[in-house]
Amino acid sequence: MKKVLLILALSFSVLLATVGCNSDNTLKIWVGSESEEFYTQKMAEYVTNYNNTHDEEFPYEVVVSGVDTGTAASTYLDDTEAGADIFTVAHDNLGKLVAGSSSIAPITSTTLLAQIDADNPESFKAVIKGTVDGTTYTFGVPYIAQSLVLYYNTEYVTAEQAQSWEGILTAAKTADKQALSLTGTDGYNNSFLLLATDTSDHSTSLDLYVDGVQENCFATGDDTIARLKWGQSFFLDANGAKKPSESGWEVELSDGISLSVIGGAWHFSAAQAALGDNLGITTLPTFTLTEDDAYGTAVAGTEYKSGSFADTKMFVMKKGSDRADYLQDILLFLSSQDVQEASFSAAQNLPAYKNAATEFAAFQEDTLEAQLASAQVEMFEWGIPQPFGFSSKYNTYFYSKGAPELILAILENADNAYSTDQDIYNQMLEIESIWKTGLKLD
Numbered sequence: 465m466k467k468v469l470l471i472l473a474l475s476f477s478v479l480l481a482t483v484g485c486n487s488d489n490t491l492k493i494w495v496g497s498e499s500e501e502f503y504t505q506k507m508a509e510y511v512t513n514y515n516n517t518h519d520e521e522f523p524y525e526v527v528v529s530g531v532d533t534g535t536a537a538s539t540y541l542d543d544t545e546a547g548a549d550i551f552t553v554a555h556d557n558l559g560k561l562v563a564g565s566s567s568i569a570p571i572t573s574t575t576l577l578a579q580i581d582a583d584n585p586e587s588f589k590a591v592i593k594g595t596v597d598g599t600t601y602t603f604g605v606p607y608i609a610q611s612l613v614l615y616y617n618t619e620y621v622t623a624e625q626a627q628s629w630e631g632i633l634t635a636a637k638t639a640d641k642q643a644l645s646l647t648g649t650d651g652y653n654n655s656f657l658l659l660a661t662d663t664s665d666h667s668t669s670l671d672l673y674v675d676g677v678q679e680n681c682f683a684t685g686d687d688t689i690a691r692l693k694w695g696q697s698f699f700l701d702a703n704g705a706k707k708p709s710e711s712g713w714e715v716e717l718s719d720g721i722s723l724s725v726i727g728g729a730w731h732f733s734a735a736q737a738a739l740g741d742n743l744g745i746t747t748l749p750t751f752t753l754t755e756d757d758a759y760g761t762a763v764a765g766t767e768y769k770s771g772s773f774a775d776t777k778m779f780v781m782k783k784g785s786d787r788a789d790y791l792q793d794i795l796l797f798l799s800s801q802d803v804q805e806a807s808f809s810a811a812q813n814l815p816a817y818k819n820a821a822t823e824f825a826a827f828q829e830d831t832l833e834a835q836l837a838s839a840q841v842e843m844f845e846w847g848i849p850q851p852f853g854f855s856s857k858y859n860t861y862f863y864s865k866g867a868p869e870l871i872l873a874i875l876e877n878a879d880n881a882y883s884t885d886q887d888i889y890n891q892m893l894e895i896e897s898i899w900k901t902g903l904k905l906d
Contacts, residue, residue: 491524494551500530558853562594570601604778645722659771676854686760774847
Protein backbone atom coordinates (compact mmCIF):
# COMPACT_ATOMS: atom_id res chain seq x y z
CA MET A 465 0.00 0.00 0.00
CA LYS A 466 2.81 2.39 0.87
CA LYS A 467 4.42 1.58 -2.48
CA VAL A 468 1.20 2.44 -4.33
CA LEU A 469 0.89 5.74 -2.46
CA LEU A 470 4.50 6.57 -3.29
CA ILE A 471 3.90 5.90 -6.98
CA LEU A 472 0.76 8.09 -6.91
CA ALA A 473 2.63 10.88 -5.15
CA LEU A 474 5.44 10.76 -7.70
CA SER A 475 2.92 10.78 -10.55
CA PHE A 476 1.18 13.81 -9.04
CA SER A 477 4.55 15.60 -8.73
CA VAL A 478 5.30 14.96 -12.39
CA LEU A 479 1.87 16.30 -13.33
CA LEU A 480 2.48 19.49 -11.35
CA ALA A 481 5.89 19.91 -12.93
CA THR A 482 4.37 19.49 -16.38
CA VAL A 483 1.67 22.06 -15.68
CA GLY A 484 4.28 24.46 -14.34
CA CYS A 485 6.43 23.96 -17.43
CA ASN A 486 3.48 24.72 -19.71
CA SER A 487 2.72 27.86 -17.71
CA ASP A 488 6.35 29.00 -17.83
CA ASN A 489 6.40 28.35 -21.56
CA THR A 490 3.67 30.92 -22.23
CA LEU A 491 4.71 34.37 -23.43
CA LYS A 492 1.86 36.77 -22.70
CA ILE A 493 1.19 40.00 -24.57
CA TRP A 494 -1.57 42.46 -23.64
CA VAL A 495 -2.90 44.91 -26.22
CA GLY A 496 -5.99 47.11 -26.46
CA SER A 497 -9.15 45.04 -26.82
CA GLU A 498 -9.83 46.52 -30.26
CA SER A 499 -6.44 45.25 -31.47
CA GLU A 500 -6.39 41.69 -30.11
CA GLU A 501 -7.19 39.96 -33.39
CA PHE A 502 -4.66 41.99 -35.37
CA TYR A 503 -1.74 41.43 -33.00
CA THR A 504 -2.61 37.75 -32.64
CA GLN A 505 -2.18 37.45 -36.40
CA LYS A 506 1.04 39.46 -36.33
CA MET A 507 2.57 37.30 -33.62
CA ALA A 508 1.66 34.18 -35.57
CA GLU A 509 3.51 35.75 -38.49
CA TYR A 510 6.46 36.58 -36.21
CA VAL A 511 6.72 33.01 -34.91
CA THR A 512 6.54 31.58 -38.43
CA ASN A 513 9.32 33.91 -39.59
CA TYR A 514 11.41 33.02 -36.54
CA ASN A 515 11.03 29.29 -37.20
CA ASN A 516 11.99 29.77 -40.86
CA THR A 517 15.15 31.73 -40.08
CA HIS A 518 16.51 29.89 -37.04
CA ASP A 519 17.80 26.41 -36.42
CA GLU A 520 15.21 25.97 -33.68
CA GLU A 521 11.53 26.67 -33.21
CA PHE A 522 10.41 29.68 -31.21
CA PRO A 523 10.65 28.44 -27.62
CA TYR A 524 7.43 29.94 -26.25
CA GLU A 525 3.72 29.70 -26.80
CA VAL A 526 2.57 33.26 -27.53
CA VAL A 527 -0.81 34.33 -26.14
CA VAL A 528 -2.14 37.77 -27.12
CA SER A 529 -5.00 39.10 -24.97
CA GLY A 530 -7.15 42.22 -25.27
CA VAL A 531 -7.24 44.35 -22.12
CA ASP A 532 -8.40 47.83 -21.22
CA THR A 533 -5.40 50.06 -21.90
CA GLY A 534 -6.43 52.53 -19.22
CA THR A 535 -6.28 49.92 -16.46
CA ALA A 536 -3.52 47.65 -17.81
CA ALA A 537 -0.82 49.21 -15.63
CA SER A 538 -2.87 48.79 -12.45
CA THR A 539 -3.80 45.22 -13.39
CA TYR A 540 -0.14 44.40 -13.94
CA LEU A 541 0.92 45.99 -10.64
CA ASP A 542 -1.74 44.01 -8.74
CA ASP A 543 0.13 40.81 -9.60
CA THR A 544 3.34 41.32 -11.53
CA GLU A 545 4.17 37.61 -11.51
CA ALA A 546 0.93 36.81 -13.31
CA GLY A 547 1.20 39.92 -15.46
CA ALA A 548 2.06 39.97 -19.13
CA ASP A 549 5.60 39.78 -20.49
CA ILE A 550 4.75 42.68 -22.82
CA PHE A 551 1.79 45.00 -22.34
CA THR A 552 0.33 48.25 -23.63
CA VAL A 553 -0.02 51.40 -21.55
CA ALA A 554 -0.66 55.05 -22.26
CA HIS A 555 2.55 56.94 -21.55
CA ASP A 556 1.02 58.83 -18.61
CA ASN A 557 0.98 55.56 -16.63
CA LEU A 558 4.75 55.24 -16.76
CA GLY A 559 5.28 56.97 -13.41
CA LYS A 560 3.40 54.34 -11.43
CA LEU A 561 5.24 51.54 -13.22
CA VAL A 562 8.75 52.86 -12.50
CA ALA A 563 8.03 54.11 -8.97
CA GLY A 564 10.51 52.85 -6.38
CA SER A 565 12.80 50.29 -7.92
CA SER A 566 10.54 49.94 -11.00
CA SER A 567 8.21 47.09 -11.91
CA ILE A 568 9.12 47.07 -15.59
CA ALA A 569 12.40 46.60 -17.41
CA PRO A 570 14.30 49.27 -19.34
CA ILE A 571 15.04 48.78 -23.01
CA THR A 572 18.65 47.65 -23.46
CA SER A 573 18.74 46.43 -27.06
CA THR A 574 20.87 48.87 -29.07
CA THR A 575 18.93 47.97 -32.21
CA LEU A 576 15.58 48.69 -30.60
CA LEU A 577 16.85 51.90 -28.98
CA ALA A 578 18.14 53.08 -32.36
CA GLN A 579 14.74 52.38 -33.98
CA ILE A 580 12.93 54.28 -31.20
CA ASP A 581 15.28 57.25 -31.62
CA ALA A 582 15.02 57.32 -35.43
CA ASP A 583 11.27 56.84 -35.76
CA ASN A 584 9.68 58.96 -33.05
CA PRO A 585 9.04 62.70 -32.60
CA GLU A 586 10.83 64.44 -29.76
CA SER A 587 7.57 64.86 -27.83
CA PHE A 588 7.20 61.07 -27.63
CA LYS A 589 10.84 60.40 -26.84
CA ALA A 590 10.55 62.76 -23.87
CA VAL A 591 7.69 60.84 -22.22
CA ILE A 592 8.87 57.23 -22.57
CA LYS A 593 11.75 57.62 -20.12
CA GLY A 594 11.86 57.19 -16.36
CA THR A 595 14.43 57.72 -13.65
CA VAL A 596 15.33 54.96 -11.18
CA ASP A 597 17.98 55.48 -8.49
CA GLY A 598 19.20 58.61 -10.24
CA THR A 599 19.62 57.02 -13.68
CA THR A 600 17.29 57.72 -16.60
CA TYR A 601 16.26 54.81 -18.81
CA THR A 602 14.02 54.30 -21.83
CA PHE A 603 11.14 52.07 -20.72
CA GLY A 604 8.48 52.55 -23.40
CA VAL A 605 8.31 51.65 -27.07
CA PRO A 606 5.80 53.94 -28.89
CA TYR A 607 3.61 52.27 -31.49
CA ILE A 608 0.24 54.09 -31.46
CA ALA A 609 -0.54 57.82 -31.41
CA GLN A 610 -3.83 59.29 -30.30
CA SER A 611 -5.60 62.61 -29.92
CA LEU A 612 -9.18 63.78 -29.65
CA VAL A 613 -11.18 64.85 -32.72
CA LEU A 614 -14.72 65.97 -33.53
CA TYR A 615 -17.37 63.58 -34.82
CA TYR A 616 -20.38 65.46 -36.18
CA ASN A 617 -23.66 64.99 -38.02
CA THR A 618 -23.33 66.20 -41.61
CA GLU A 619 -27.13 66.19 -42.05
CA TYR A 620 -27.28 69.33 -39.91
CA VAL A 621 -23.73 70.69 -39.70
CA THR A 622 -21.76 71.78 -42.75
CA ALA A 623 -18.02 71.24 -43.01
CA GLU A 624 -17.52 74.99 -42.64
CA GLN A 625 -19.75 75.20 -39.55
CA ALA A 626 -17.84 72.31 -37.97
CA GLN A 627 -14.68 74.42 -37.85
CA SER A 628 -16.02 76.55 -34.97
CA TRP A 629 -18.22 75.98 -31.94
CA GLU A 630 -20.15 79.08 -32.94
CA GLY A 631 -20.92 77.44 -36.29
CA ILE A 632 -22.06 74.21 -34.64
CA LEU A 633 -24.17 76.18 -32.15
CA THR A 634 -25.86 78.02 -35.01
CA ALA A 635 -26.68 74.69 -36.67
CA ALA A 636 -28.01 73.38 -33.35
CA LYS A 637 -30.28 76.38 -32.89
CA THR A 638 -31.60 76.05 -36.44
CA ALA A 639 -32.42 72.37 -35.88
CA ASP A 640 -33.37 72.80 -32.18
CA LYS A 641 -30.69 70.28 -31.12
CA GLN A 642 -27.78 70.23 -28.69
CA ALA A 643 -24.45 71.31 -30.16
CA LEU A 644 -22.28 68.82 -28.24
CA SER A 645 -22.49 65.70 -26.10
CA LEU A 646 -19.51 64.87 -23.91
CA THR A 647 -18.31 61.28 -23.79
CA GLY A 648 -17.11 61.89 -20.23
CA THR A 649 -16.63 64.65 -17.68
CA ASP A 650 -13.18 63.44 -16.67
CA GLY A 651 -10.07 65.53 -17.16
CA TYR A 652 -9.26 63.80 -20.45
CA ASN A 653 -12.50 63.76 -22.43
CA ASN A 654 -13.49 67.21 -21.15
CA SER A 655 -10.13 68.90 -21.67
CA PHE A 656 -10.92 70.85 -24.84
CA LEU A 657 -11.32 74.23 -23.09
CA LEU A 658 -8.55 73.87 -20.54
CA LEU A 659 -6.03 72.90 -23.24
CA ALA A 660 -7.17 75.42 -25.87
CA THR A 661 -4.54 77.77 -27.28
CA ASP A 662 -4.52 81.09 -29.11
CA THR A 663 -4.83 80.42 -32.87
CA SER A 664 -2.50 83.30 -33.71
CA ASP A 665 0.56 81.96 -31.88
CA HIS A 666 -0.42 78.71 -30.08
CA SER A 667 0.07 80.45 -26.75
CA THR A 668 -1.48 79.58 -23.39
CA SER A 669 -0.63 80.49 -19.81
CA LEU A 670 -1.65 77.02 -18.59
CA ASP A 671 1.16 75.02 -16.98
CA LEU A 672 0.92 71.31 -16.18
CA TYR A 673 3.94 69.76 -14.44
CA VAL A 674 6.35 71.62 -16.70
CA ASP A 675 9.71 69.79 -16.96
CA GLY A 676 8.23 67.08 -14.74
CA VAL A 677 8.23 69.35 -11.68
CA GLN A 678 5.28 69.00 -9.30
CA GLU A 679 5.05 72.70 -8.44
CA ASN A 680 5.09 73.80 -12.08
CA CYS A 681 1.33 74.03 -12.45
CA PHE A 682 -0.58 77.25 -13.19
CA ALA A 683 -4.33 77.49 -13.80
CA THR A 684 -5.27 81.10 -13.09
CA GLY A 685 -3.95 83.00 -16.12
CA ASP A 686 -6.24 85.54 -17.74
CA ASP A 687 -6.70 83.40 -20.85
CA THR A 688 -7.61 80.30 -18.82
CA ILE A 689 -10.27 82.20 -16.88
CA ALA A 690 -11.64 83.71 -20.10
CA ARG A 691 -11.83 80.33 -21.83
CA LEU A 692 -13.82 78.88 -18.95
CA LYS A 693 -16.12 81.90 -18.98
CA TRP A 694 -16.77 81.22 -22.67
CA GLY A 695 -17.27 77.54 -21.84
CA GLN A 696 -19.82 78.37 -19.17
CA SER A 697 -21.86 80.33 -21.74
CA PHE A 698 -21.60 77.38 -24.13
CA PHE A 699 -22.80 74.87 -21.53
CA LEU A 700 -25.60 77.08 -20.21
CA ASP A 701 -27.00 77.81 -23.67
CA ALA A 702 -30.19 75.80 -24.26
CA ASN A 703 -28.66 74.46 -27.51
CA GLY A 704 -25.07 74.26 -26.30
CA ALA A 705 -23.00 71.50 -24.75
CA LYS A 706 -24.36 68.85 -22.42
CA LYS A 707 -22.69 66.47 -20.03
CA PRO A 708 -23.19 62.69 -20.37
CA SER A 709 -26.65 61.34 -19.64
CA GLU A 710 -27.96 57.87 -18.87
CA SER A 711 -28.87 57.36 -22.51
CA GLY A 712 -25.24 57.84 -23.58
CA TRP A 713 -23.64 59.90 -26.32
CA GLU A 714 -24.12 57.18 -28.94
CA VAL A 715 -27.90 57.31 -28.55
CA GLU A 716 -27.83 61.11 -28.48
CA LEU A 717 -25.99 61.15 -31.81
CA SER A 718 -28.09 58.48 -33.50
CA ASP A 719 -31.38 59.97 -32.28
CA GLY A 720 -30.40 63.47 -33.38
CA ILE A 721 -30.45 64.88 -29.85
CA SER A 722 -26.90 66.20 -30.23
CA LEU A 723 -24.99 67.14 -33.35
CA SER A 724 -21.41 66.41 -32.33
CA VAL A 725 -19.17 64.63 -29.88
CA ILE A 726 -15.50 64.92 -28.93
CA GLY A 727 -13.85 61.52 -29.10
CA GLY A 728 -10.82 59.43 -29.88
CA ALA A 729 -10.14 56.70 -32.43
CA TRP A 730 -11.62 54.21 -29.95
CA HIS A 731 -14.98 56.01 -30.39
CA PHE A 732 -14.86 55.76 -34.20
CA SER A 733 -16.84 52.53 -34.62
CA ALA A 734 -19.60 53.71 -32.29
CA ALA A 735 -19.79 57.12 -33.98
CA GLN A 736 -19.98 55.45 -37.39
CA ALA A 737 -22.72 53.13 -36.17
CA ALA A 738 -24.66 56.10 -34.78
CA LEU A 739 -24.45 58.37 -37.84
CA GLY A 740 -23.74 56.08 -40.77
CA ASP A 741 -23.34 58.07 -43.98
CA ASN A 742 -23.88 61.31 -42.04
CA LEU A 743 -20.65 60.97 -40.06
CA GLY A 744 -18.20 63.85 -40.44
CA ILE A 745 -14.76 63.99 -38.84
CA THR A 746 -12.57 67.02 -38.31
CA THR A 747 -10.23 68.66 -35.83
CA LEU A 748 -11.62 70.19 -32.65
CA PRO A 749 -13.31 73.53 -33.39
CA THR A 750 -12.25 77.08 -32.60
CA PHE A 751 -14.15 79.59 -30.47
CA THR A 752 -13.91 83.37 -30.10
CA LEU A 753 -14.19 85.40 -26.91
CA THR A 754 -17.03 87.91 -26.67
CA GLU A 755 -17.14 91.01 -24.50
CA ASP A 756 -18.84 88.94 -21.80
CA ASP A 757 -15.99 86.39 -21.85
CA ALA A 758 -13.08 88.83 -21.82
CA TYR A 759 -10.87 88.83 -18.74
CA GLY A 760 -7.76 90.91 -18.17
CA THR A 761 -5.38 90.54 -21.08
CA ALA A 762 -7.68 88.02 -22.78
CA VAL A 763 -9.74 90.44 -24.84
CA ALA A 764 -12.87 90.10 -26.93
CA GLY A 765 -12.18 88.85 -30.44
CA THR A 766 -9.38 86.51 -29.39
CA GLU A 767 -9.77 83.18 -31.16
CA TYR A 768 -8.80 79.88 -29.55
CA LYS A 769 -8.44 76.39 -30.95
CA SER A 770 -9.84 73.66 -28.72
CA GLY A 771 -7.03 71.52 -27.35
CA SER A 772 -6.34 67.84 -26.79
CA PHE A 773 -3.86 65.62 -25.09
CA ALA A 774 -1.81 64.24 -27.98
CA ASP A 775 -0.34 61.02 -26.70
CA THR A 776 1.41 57.81 -27.46
CA LYS A 777 0.49 54.32 -26.44
CA MET A 778 3.57 52.23 -25.84
CA PHE A 779 4.70 48.73 -25.13
CA VAL A 780 6.59 48.00 -21.91
CA MET A 781 8.01 44.71 -20.67
CA LYS A 782 8.20 42.75 -17.45
CA LYS A 783 11.15 43.30 -15.15
CA GLY A 784 13.52 40.46 -14.31
CA SER A 785 12.50 38.26 -17.22
CA ASP A 786 14.94 35.60 -18.41
CA ARG A 787 13.55 36.07 -21.91
CA ALA A 788 14.36 39.79 -22.31
CA ASP A 789 16.22 39.26 -25.58
CA TYR A 790 13.18 37.57 -27.10
CA LEU A 791 10.88 40.29 -25.77
CA GLN A 792 12.93 43.11 -27.23
CA ASP A 793 13.11 41.44 -30.61
CA ILE A 794 9.31 41.13 -30.56
CA LEU A 795 9.06 44.82 -29.65
CA LEU A 796 11.35 45.70 -32.54
CA PHE A 797 8.90 43.91 -34.84
CA LEU A 798 5.61 45.14 -33.34
CA SER A 799 6.73 48.79 -33.28
CA SER A 800 8.15 48.78 -36.81
CA GLN A 801 6.66 51.20 -39.31
CA ASP A 802 5.26 48.36 -41.43
CA VAL A 803 3.34 46.84 -38.53
CA GLN A 804 2.14 50.27 -37.36
CA GLU A 805 0.72 50.91 -40.83
CA ALA A 806 -0.93 47.48 -40.94
CA SER A 807 -2.44 48.16 -37.50
CA PHE A 808 -4.04 51.33 -38.85
CA SER A 809 -5.58 49.48 -41.78
CA ALA A 810 -6.90 46.70 -39.53
CA ALA A 811 -7.94 48.56 -36.36
CA GLN A 812 -7.60 52.32 -37.09
CA ASN A 813 -4.67 52.60 -34.68
CA LEU A 814 -2.88 55.82 -35.63
CA PRO A 815 0.83 55.21 -36.35
CA ALA A 816 3.21 56.84 -33.89
CA TYR A 817 6.21 57.25 -36.17
CA LYS A 818 7.02 60.87 -36.91
CA ASN A 819 6.58 61.05 -40.69
CA ALA A 820 3.42 58.97 -40.99
CA ALA A 821 1.31 61.92 -42.15
CA THR A 822 3.35 62.31 -45.34
CA GLU A 823 4.87 58.85 -45.83
CA PHE A 824 1.89 56.58 -45.20
CA ALA A 825 -0.20 56.30 -48.39
CA ALA A 826 -3.43 55.30 -46.58
CA PHE A 827 -3.59 58.78 -45.04
CA GLN A 828 -4.11 60.23 -48.51
CA GLU A 829 -7.12 58.07 -49.40
CA ASP A 830 -10.68 59.39 -49.55
CA THR A 831 -12.02 57.37 -46.63
CA LEU A 832 -13.41 58.10 -43.18
CA GLU A 833 -10.46 56.25 -41.73
CA ALA A 834 -8.08 58.60 -43.52
CA GLN A 835 -10.09 61.60 -42.31
CA LEU A 836 -9.82 60.29 -38.76
CA ALA A 837 -6.08 59.84 -39.10
CA SER A 838 -5.54 63.25 -40.65
CA ALA A 839 -7.63 65.00 -38.00
CA GLN A 840 -5.68 63.30 -35.23
CA VAL A 841 -2.34 64.17 -36.79
CA GLU A 842 -3.41 67.81 -37.21
CA MET A 843 -4.52 67.93 -33.57
CA PHE A 844 -0.94 67.13 -32.54
CA GLU A 845 -0.16 70.71 -33.54
CA TRP A 846 -2.77 71.88 -31.02
CA GLY A 847 -2.10 69.43 -28.22
CA ILE A 848 0.42 68.30 -25.64
CA PRO A 849 1.40 64.85 -24.40
CA GLN A 850 -0.09 64.09 -21.00
CA PRO A 851 2.70 65.24 -18.65
CA PHE A 852 1.89 62.74 -15.92
CA GLY A 853 4.40 59.96 -16.50
CA PHE A 854 7.19 61.62 -14.51
CA SER A 855 5.62 60.66 -11.18
CA SER A 856 2.91 58.28 -10.06
CA LYS A 857 1.27 61.17 -8.19
CA TYR A 858 0.65 63.46 -11.16
CA ASN A 859 -1.90 61.26 -12.91
CA THR A 860 -3.80 60.79 -9.65
CA TYR A 861 -3.74 64.48 -8.74
CA PHE A 862 -4.94 65.60 -12.16
CA TYR A 863 -7.67 63.02 -12.68
CA SER A 864 -8.73 61.53 -9.36
CA LYS A 865 -8.65 64.18 -6.63
CA GLY A 866 -11.67 66.16 -7.70
CA ALA A 867 -10.27 68.72 -10.15
CA PRO A 868 -12.37 67.59 -13.16
CA GLU A 869 -15.54 67.91 -11.07
CA LEU A 870 -14.57 71.45 -10.06
CA ILE A 871 -14.11 72.43 -13.72
CA LEU A 872 -17.51 70.97 -14.62
CA ALA A 873 -19.04 72.94 -11.73
CA ILE A 874 -17.74 76.15 -13.36
CA LEU A 875 -19.10 75.19 -16.77
CA GLU A 876 -22.54 74.36 -15.34
CA ASN A 877 -22.46 77.23 -12.82
CA ALA A 878 -23.47 74.70 -10.18
CA ASP A 879 -25.75 76.20 -7.51
CA ASN A 880 -25.18 79.56 -9.21
CA ALA A 881 -21.85 79.68 -7.35
CA TYR A 882 -19.66 80.68 -10.32
CA SER A 883 -21.43 83.74 -11.68
CA THR A 884 -18.58 86.21 -11.22
CA ASP A 885 -15.00 86.39 -12.45
CA GLN A 886 -13.78 86.14 -8.87
CA ASP A 887 -15.80 82.98 -8.25
CA ILE A 888 -14.24 81.30 -11.28
CA TYR A 889 -10.77 82.54 -10.35
CA ASN A 890 -11.10 81.16 -6.81
CA GLN A 891 -12.26 77.79 -8.14
CA MET A 892 -9.25 77.62 -10.45
CA LEU A 893 -6.99 78.36 -7.46
CA GLU A 894 -8.47 75.28 -5.79
CA ILE A 895 -7.81 73.23 -8.93
CA GLU A 896 -4.25 74.50 -9.11
CA SER A 897 -3.73 73.42 -5.49
CA ILE A 898 -5.08 69.93 -6.22
CA TRP A 899 -2.69 69.53 -9.15
CA LYS A 900 0.25 70.52 -6.96
CA THR A 901 -0.63 68.80 -3.68
CA GLY A 902 -3.60 66.51 -4.19
CA LEU A 903 -5.55 68.74 -1.80
CA LYS A 904 -7.73 71.84 -1.92
CA LEU A 905 -6.55 75.04 -0.30
CA ASP A 906 -6.93 75.19 3.48
